Amino acid sequence: ETGVTQSPTHLIKTRGQQVTLRCSSQSGHNTVSWYQQALGQGPQFIFQYYREEENGRGNFPPRFSGLQFPNYSSELNVNALELDDSALYLCASSLGTIAGGVTDTQYFGPGTRLTVL
């Protein structure tokens, strides 16, 4: 196990609702990255937080937002849910620098399965 935890494990929402997913990073890690994995696809990068600041964003609309807290845990918020938001949401923690440390490996949590009806 990596020491990265995510909650909840599963979630069912209806279209238009809002959702918050949570991630606790591995002890000693200061960077959290969020990925969306649709069924049958590889994970797609949503954004990354380094020491409480957003540090890179993928091709996702602004209704996907996040936070990182002083203890380096993180939240992913999605507003105005759409059917296509149904996916496995993965959080990964790592020990990074602002420039991206070359040895920084991302360790993943078990994911949150979101279903939008």
Added chain:
Amino acid sequence: AQSVAQPEDQVNVAEGNPLTVKCTYSVSGNPYLFWYVQYPNRGLQFLLKYITGDNLVKGSYGFEAEFNKSQTSFHLKKPSALVSDSALYFCAVRAITGGGNKLTFGTGTQLKVEL
């Protein structure tokens, strides 16, 4: 832009035989390459990475990968497959964007090891 291609959706191999899962990449500058494995209803588990140095990288559970710069490939290998190796394997390349870093993943290769 960075990209990863995993040309095989599924690889079947008999237990005890060697296995290879293929990966090619495209990236500006030096690539940092990773292999992850995903078991059903689980997150991704890190297997190994290439940063620099020796082209043959050894990782967890007897897996290894060979970096080939001229062919832009990073194939995953294991000398003797086990049934328990059956899982979904992802190759990823690391990009540095806007001062941070992200992993760009391939679409995955389902490995099935049969008795």
